[in-house]
Amino acid sequence: MDALCVDANDDAEAGCESLNTPMFPVHHSTYVSADSVGTHTARWLLVTVISAGAATVLLGLSHRTGGTLTAEQSSLFSVRGSPACSGVGVDCGTTRCCLDPNSLCFRKNSTYAECRQSCVVGLQVDDPPGPRLSWTCDTVWPELLLPEAGQKHLHPALAPAGKDVSALAKCTADTGNCKDTGCCKNSNRKCYEKDPYWSGCLTGCEPGRHAQDPLAVRTEWSCRPHLHPGPSLFCFAICTSSGSDEVLMKSQAQKRAGLFSCDDYRIFSDRDMELPNTQVLPQVVAQKGVAGALTATWVNANAFIAAWDQILTKNLFVGHEWVVKADPDCVFVTGRLRSHLSQPQFSGPAQGPLGAYLKNCAGGPRGLQLFGSMEVLSRNAVQTMKNNWGRCQGEVQHALSGEDMWLQQSLDMLHVPAVEDYNALVADGYCPSSSSPEVCSPTFMAYHPKKLPDQWLKCWEEANK
Secondary structure, eight states, rough: EEEEEEEEOOOOOGGGGOOSSSSEETTTEHHHHEEEEEEEOOOEEEEEEETTTTEEEEEEOOOOOTTTHHHHHHOOOOOOSOSSSSTTTTTTTTTTOOTTTTTTHHHHHHTTTESSOOOOSSSEEEEEEEETBBBEEEEOOOOOOOOTTEEEEEOOGSSGGGGOSOOGGGOOOOBBBBBOOOOBSSSTTTEEEETTTTEEEEOOOSOOOOSSSGGGGOOOOOOOOOOOSSOOOEEEEEHHHHHSSSHHHHHHHHOOOOGSSEEEEEEEESSSSSTTEEEEEOOOOOOESSSSSSSSSSEOOOHHHHHHHHHTTTTTTTTSSSEEEEEEEEEEEEHHHHHHHTTTHHHHTTSSTTTTTTEOOTTTGGGOOTTTTTEEEEEEHHHHHHHHHHHHTTSSSOOTTTHHHHHHHHHTTTTOOEEEEESSSSETTTSSOOOOOSOTTTSEEEEEESSSSHHHHHHHHHTOO
């Protein structure tokens, strides 16, 4: 993956090397500069790309609200059909990009795609009654051909990896200026820019003057969010309609906690739920107490194999450094997890050709050291699984197995390196050798199990302190 800064004004003296305007996230892997460069009106795009010979596949493209592509900018892009991006609610199947920075081009079916701020797999309540058909919600990305002339590389000072992500402790407290850190200790808040000199940790931000500001400094906020520090996370969960899963997930969604604060996520369920990014899978049925099972509790490997199949075949993981599977009753703080995974003992093995996965329980039964409460795999490890997906399904016994045992045996069969993380990743009440999850201090990245919404949210708030 390469980060490229594309200049739409070839004759501009200010290139990427001198560009120092703040970058703010548009969606997952895409960033666009907040301001014009000097007197030039060129828009700058930070795009995440995968190079393949002369062609480069763009993983994201968007413009500021109300912006348009100039002739110079259009010459940089090879987008199927018209070079102008589509507005919200407009068919983007041809343009393959959206003007609204908060929207993505989601596919309904093979003949229609639309710019939307969110998309739930299945029926959309805002569809007219006539064409109210199921949406696949697959993301439609444009293609970009980078010309040899005018291509400029992003200055290292602007790259997300250039930020100091050594520890969450270096992030800013609620009342401080997060301009330099770009992150907040409280993961329920994000760092928003007010002006070039001040940024604050807020739960949300509306551009303009804020009534709660002291009168002497009640100037306008730009509300451009800073990049979060640390690697990008794709998270997913299995959520069944029986038990407490659904109510747990809905309480987390209201707080944008746990999985909902990952860079991207998917929820797999046995029926439609009023939760974003939910996909119905008929295999999401677990059996408890099956005789002869190779797990102490649930026989659920088939459900997770179906979920992994969706993640692999749709390449949901490719734009993110780590993939995290978390149970609905597992409390975790994404900011701390990102900082944790940035440490060399994890980031180094993760970049190896086979990737890496984290072991989270030293004393599990039958040699199980990857408990399913939280499973963390690097992108390369997931790619290794995809490259050998037939073997994982055919050579690893899973008919009477829990998904965690199946996953560990699959990764070990493929010789994916395992990194022991017994003392920091999860305080799991089901792991015999783990610390107790009763006290949700900022010692661990996750705590399990917390099966009641109030219990879950209280633990999450304590872990954020």
